[in-house]
Structures are given as C-alpha cells and as structure tokens.
Amino acid sequence: xxxxxxxxxxxIKHLQKLYSNSDYRHKNKEAVISGDHSFLDxxxxxxLLKIFVDETKLDKYATLLTNLTAPSYKVSTKIINKIxxxxxxxxxxxxxxxxxxxxxxxxxxxxxxxxxxxxxxxNLGTIVRSAVASGIKNIILSKNCVDIxxxxxxxATQGAIFKINFYIQHDLISFLNKYKNQILATVVGNGESIxxxxxxxxxxxxxxxxxxxxxxxxxx
Numbered sequence: 556x557x558x559x560x561x562x563x564x565x566x567i568k569h570l571q572k573l574y575s576n577s578d579y580r581h582k583n584k585e586a587v588i589s590g591d592h593s594f595l596d597x598x599x600x601x602x603l604l605k606i607f608v609d610e611t612k613l614d615k616y617a618t619l620l621t622n623l624t625a626p627s628y629k630v631s632t633k634i635i636n637k638i639x640x641x642x643x644x645x646x647x648x649x650x651x652x653x654x655x656x657x658x659x660x661x662x663x664x665x666x667x668x669x670x671x672x673x674x675x676x677x678n679l680g681t682i683v684r685s686a687v688a689s690g691i692k693n694i695i696l697s698k699n700c701v702d703i704x705x706x707x708x709x710x711a712t713q714g715a716i717f718k719i720n721f722y723i724q725h726d727l728i729s730f731l732n733k734y735k736n737q738i739l740a741t742v743v744g745n746g747e748s749i750x751x752x753x754x755x756x757x758x759x760x761x762x763x764x765x766x767x768x769x770x771x772x773x774x775x
C-alpha cells in the first residue's frame with residue numbers, strides 16, 4: 556500500500572478536480588466514486604484504477620483491499636475530506652476510468668430509456684438501478700442532463716451504472732426518428748393508462764425534466 560501525506564499532492568488535486576468538474580471528468584475520461592459497495596465489480600471489470608482509504612479505517616477495509624488488484628493509498632482524514640469537501644461521511648474513494656459509447660444500429664430496435672434534461676443526481680441514479688432491474692440495457696441522455704459521472708449519481712446507482720449502456724449529450728429527436736418500435740412518453744395529464752398499453756414489444760420510454768416535463772418538440 557502506498558501513502559500520501561500532503562493535501563497538495565498532484566494526485567489528490569486531480570481527484571478534487573474530477574469530483575467537482577464535469578468538463579474535467581470527460582476530458583480525462585476518469586471519475587471518482589465514493590463508498591465501497593461496488594469496488595469488487597469495478598475491479599473485475601477493469602475500470603477501477605486506484606483506491607484511497609482513510610488511514611484510520613484500514614482495519615475496516617482490510618479484507619476488501621486484499622481482494623482488489625488496483626493499487627491502494629492510505630491518506631489522512633483531512634485529505635479524504637479534501638477530495639470531496641465532505642463532512643466525513645465517506646472514508647474510501649475509488650478512481651475509475653470510462654469511455655463514451657456511440658449509438659449503434661441495434662439500439663434502434665431494443666428496449667431503452669430516453670431522459671430529457673434530468674437534473675437531480677438521485678433521480679438519475681434511481682432510473683439507472685430501475686433500468687438494470689428491469690432488464691433494459693440502454694439509456695440515452697439528452698443535452699443538459701446531469702452528468703452520469705457526477706459523484707452523487709455514481710453513488711446513487713450503487714454500481715448499477717456499469718451494468719448498462721448509456722449515451723450522453725444525444726439528440727433525442729434524432730434517435731426517435733430512427734427508432735423502429737413503440738415509443739412511450741410519460742405525461743402528467745391527458746395520457747393513456749399504462750395498463751392499456753401493450754408492453755410485450757420493445758419500447759423507448761421517454762422521461763422528462765423534474766420541473767418542466769418532456770420538451771414539447773419531443774412530444775410533438
């Protein structure tokens with residue numbers, strides 16, 4: 556295990572910036588995940604690059620760390636809190652890598668979820684978990700959605716994010732114009748009951764912004 560003693564260490568500064576800056580995350584194709592619930596899955600998939608543990612909590616994570624191949628670093632509580640500007644809620648963090656996926660032809664015939672400007676990290680995390688539980692493999696995010704690699708989103712997905720394909724900053728209308736199966740938009744009023752809909756076919760589900768709903772040009 557390595558040790559970092561200075562809060563001005565370049566790696567710590569890198570983590571801080573990844574934690575707080577979406578553009579920086581996507582430029583570097585790296586993100587920070589907090590909590591240990593998905594580390595084993597991340598390690599097996601090869602996306603876990605490094606682990607950072609509060610040096611006062613090494614006994615707590617001793618078994619976990621022996622099962623991870625990614626290098627681990629012990630740091631002080633002050634440094635742990637500096638990574639996320641947290642209140643000490645999390646005592647272990649992981650540095651992960653990612654790659655942006657591109658839409659392929661098969662996406663236009665499969666079950667999928669389209670998200671129109673979803674803003675709340677917890678909501679996006681819940682949608683990801685629900686999609687995985689439902690066997691839906693693809694999520695398409697419009698421009699202005701909360702960043703899928705926002706630390707709060709990653710935490711809310713509880714590791715489910717790495718069990719699904721997602722496509723960011725996408726033009727939803729362009730996708731819908733090519734989609735070959737049933738399209739379903741969720742609306743507050745003047746809609747049809749879900750219990751009257753045939754769900755045995757593949758569907759594209761559209762969920763809208765928390766405050767404004769689905770953009771009118773998408774509904775049209």
